[in-house]
Amino acid sequence: MLHNCPICNNATVEGSLFCKAHDRAQVQFESAFGKWQHAYGSQLEKRAFLERLLQLPETGRKSREVARFLLEKGST
Amino acid sequence: MRTTLIIAEKPDAALHIAEALHPQGEPRKLSRKTVPVYEIVRPAERVLVCSALGHLYKVEQIGSASRGEYPVWEYDWKPIHASEQGRARQEKWLDAIAGLAKEADTYVNACDLDVEGSLIGYMILKYACNGAHSVAKRMKFSTLTPEELRRAYENMLPQLDFPLVNAGLCRHEVDWLYGINLSRALTESARRSSNRYTTLSTGRVQGPTLRFVVEREQQIETFVPIPYWEIQANVEINGQTLQAEYEAPRLDTKAEAEGVASKSHGKEGLVGDIESHAAQVPPPVPFDLSTLQAEAYRHFRMVPRESLGVAERLYLDALISYPRTSSQKLPTSINYRHVLELLSKNTTYEPLATKLLNTHNLLPNEGKKTDPAHPAVYPTGAPPKRPLEPKQSKILDLIVRRFMAVFGPPAERETVKATINVDNLKFYLRGSRILDAGWIDSYKPYARFEEVTLPPVSKGTHVKFLSVTAVEKFSQPPPRYNPSSLLREMEANEIGTKATRAEIIETLARRAYFKGDRIEVTPLGIQIVDVLEKYCPRVLDVAFTRELEEMMVDIELGKEKRQRVVSEAISHLRPIMNELKTHEQEIGGQLSSTIRQARAAELTFSVACPKCGRVLHVIRNRKSGKRFIGCLGKWEAGCSFTLPLPQLGRLSLLDQRCNKCSFQLVKVTSKGRRPLITCQMCYVKK
Numbered sequence: 001m002l003h004n005c006p007i008c009n010n011a012t013v014e015g016s017l018f019c020k021a022h023d024r025a026q027v028q029f030e031s032a033f034g035k036w037q038h039a040y041g042s043q044l045e046k047r048a049f050l051e052r053l054l055q056l057p058e059t060g061r062k063s064r065e066v067a068r069f070l071l072e073k074g075s076t
Numbered sequence: 077m078r079t080t081l082i083i084a085e086k087p088d089a090a091l092h093i094a095e096a097l098h099p100q101g102e103p104r105k106l107s108r109k110t111v112p113v114y115e116i117v118r119p120a121e122r123v124l125v126c127s128a129l130g131h132l133y134k135v136e137q138i139g140s141a142s143r144g145e146y147p148v149w150e151y152d153w154k155p156i157h158a159s160e161q162g163r164a165r166q167e168k169w170l171d172a173i174a175g176l177a178k179e180a181d182t183y184v185n186a187c188d189l190d191v192e193g194s195l196i197g198y199m200i201l202k203y204a205c206n207g208a209h210s211v212a213k214r215m216k217f218s219t220l221t222p223e224e225l226r227r228a229y230e231n232m233l234p235q236l237d238f239p240l241v242n243a244g245l246c247r248h249e250v251d252w253l254y255g256i257n258l259s260r261a262l263t264e265s266a267r268r269s270s271n272r273y274t275t276l277s278t279g280r281v282q283g284p285t286l287r288f289v290v291e292r293e294q295q296i297e298t299f300v301p302i303p304y305w306e307i308q309a310n311v312e313i314n315g316q317t318l319q320a321e322y323e324a325p326r327l328d329t330k331a332e333a334e335g336v337a338s339k340s341h342g343k344e345g346l347v348g349d350i351e352s353h354a355a356q357v358p359p360p361v362p363f364d365l366s367t368l369q370a371e372a373y374r375h376f377r378m379v380p381r382e383s384l385g386v387a388e389r390l391y392l393d394a395l396i397s398y399p400r401t402s403s404q405k406l407p408t409s410i411n412y413r414h415v416l417e418l419l420s421k422n423t424t425y426e427p428l429a430t431k432l433l434n435t436h437n438l439l440p441n442e443g444k445k446t447d448p449a450h451p452a453v454y455p456t457g458a459p460p461k462r463p464l465e466p467k468q469s470k471i472l473d474l475i476v477r478r479f480m481a482v483f484g485p486p487a488e489r490e491t492v493k494a495t496i497n498v499d500n501l502k503f504y505l506r507g508s509r510i511l512d513a514g515w516i517d518s519y520k521p522y523a524r525f526e527e528v529t530l531p532p533v534s535k536g537t538h539v540k541f542l543s544v545t546a547v548e549k550f551s552q553p554p555p556r557y558n559p560s561s562l563l564r565e566m567e568a569n570e571i572g573t574k575a576t577r578a579e580i581i582e583t584l585a586r587r588a589y590f591k592g593d594r595i596e597v598t599p600l601g602i603q604i605v606d607v608l609e610k611y612c613p614r615v616l617d618v619a620f621t622r623e624l625e626e627m628m629v630d631i632e633l634g635k636e637k638r639q640r641v642v643s644e645a646i647s648h649l650r651p652i653m654n655e656l657k658t659h660e661q662e663i664g665g666q667l668s669s670t671i672r673q674a675r676a677a678e679l680t681f682s683v684a685c686p687k688c689g690r691v692l693h694v695i696r697n698r699k700s701g702k703r704f705i706g707c708l709g710k711w712e713a714g715c716s717f718t719l720p721l722p723q724l725g726r727l728s729l730l731d732q733r734c735n736k737c738s739f740q741l742v743k744v745t746s747k748g749r750r751p752l753i754t755c756q757m758c759y760v761k762k
Contacts, residue, residue, distance in 0.1 A: 007711070008698070009698040009699060010698075021294065021297065021298065024294065024298045025297070025298035025300070028298050028299070028300040029300055032300040032301075032302060035302045035303075035328075036302070036303060038328065038329060039302070039303045039304070039328060039329050039330060040303070040329075040330055041330070041331070053300065053301070054712075056301050056550055058299065058301035058550050058551070058552055058553055059299065059300065059301060060296055060297040060298050060299035060300070060553060061297045062297040062298045063297070063298050063299060063300050064711065064712065065711045068711050068712070068714070069711075072714075
């Protein structure tokens, strides 16, 4: 059954909580978090990672929206 | 006495041809229905020279179908004035040419030597000159200088260049079929769904080009930066402070970066190996159109369409060769020495041109790209007959200096790398200088090399590490396209032609699919790609577009038949159109909602959000469809500021502010009612 993306209300892609654009951002998060842990040490928590992403100007708009959503949901 | 009718592409070109063919350069100007025509009387020959006004014929739908119906497969070539309003000038032109054709017994196509020029001349000869295309001759030239034009007239091809004509016919017909059908499908789907008309378009080249931009936008929007570290080291050698670079330009972990910094900070190192390397920097290659457009954008920020327009004006003034070329070759037949001699008469270029003229063997550094019809862009050396506009002067100067640079000797550059060893770590000091400027002198100010001078160092010199810090950095998202880099992307993917790429970029911007000089795609642009990707992905397929381009090039080379390519294109298009027709309602729904949102997004307030200072917009709720004033800081900063809006009527934002609270005023207009001007901030406070 199709649902709507909780961020933008567009239709979700199959098997994802998000729409196509936000899902793509979320996939980037998964691989990026591993690289951040390698860079800062494995003690880096996901919440700190997401909070830092929100502060960086390089973070894309969709990625920023997903980060904020995940932080608000507390699903870290 | 025979009468020869020569048809040039533009009025300026006709005048140049007429002047070149007249012994004293003074042809008699006749006026036929106010259309300029030149007459030259030569021994046993009367020559009439007139011109087209670019394309005078176009592909047009035949049959009784209305403009909104699709798909359409029946077409024919018709005069432009017959189907477009405001084309009286074109009609007058064709009438005049038809009248001249009756006086002539020999016909010559002297339009620009490329697919478009060959087609323009062919259509006029065929339809306005009563089928003269079958007996007409062809003049071939790359500059409008008198010598070359006279040579071209004496050595005409005995018939038209039919492979180019067929390629032109095919390109226009295929592009028309794709453009009209796909664009109508999008426009009509949206119109039938929303009852409002918005021109939407796509095509064989527009689709893949828009996809490049959308893909780049998606990469930027979903970008997640990755940290890395750079080591910044300030070292002191013989009392002089310099910056040294660490052997690894970037480090992936904080621990490693901080380890390097703490190991070397405040320490003393020793200079180890010193490597010096001299390398030759070859001169640039001659300009083809796209490198000229890229340089014009880099140095003058001129978008490709503008630089092409300026270059064409310079060509029509006989100051440069034909600019729509993909060649990077300069054949000896253009007579380099003669061009340089003419350039040496200009005081600005005299020293450089004279220096080159003193060289025994003038040999250009040619590039790989070729063009069967034209050489690379080069100056004719002729002085301008009228004062040039600033942009024209800039482009001409760029072309002149590039032309001289390609004949220059290679520049010679020396680079030095000194290794500093400290606690088993390696740092480098780098310097570079120009030993021999070579061609760089000719291409100044467009070529620049930065020199970095190192103090005298030798093996064993002591180096003090004053400060070493690990600087945290983050990877950057890919850059946005600009008009020049997008054009290069199209060229690299072999879609479009040198003549059409700049125009396609302009069309996409005009349709509001993207905006800005650093190209930013709009929601409408994303939606168009989404729809095409879902229902007809082939239209966005670069490989498919390239395949068609290759077939058309094969027609130019005489290896392929026009009819076969058109049939092939139609057989690809039919199932696509069926699919679009079947899903018209869904497509219309998607597009019209994006158009509605785009219109609402145009309503951006100039006053900032009173709560967080970010941008206020008119937003439409996706679930309820209701509009309201919302803050863009909702997702960035969690700002919850909103204001209600009237739900009925057409909304616009005024430049006026509220006298009481200074908030921006809103105007709502409804049919049959007086406009309502309101301050929503005060409305809420009431």
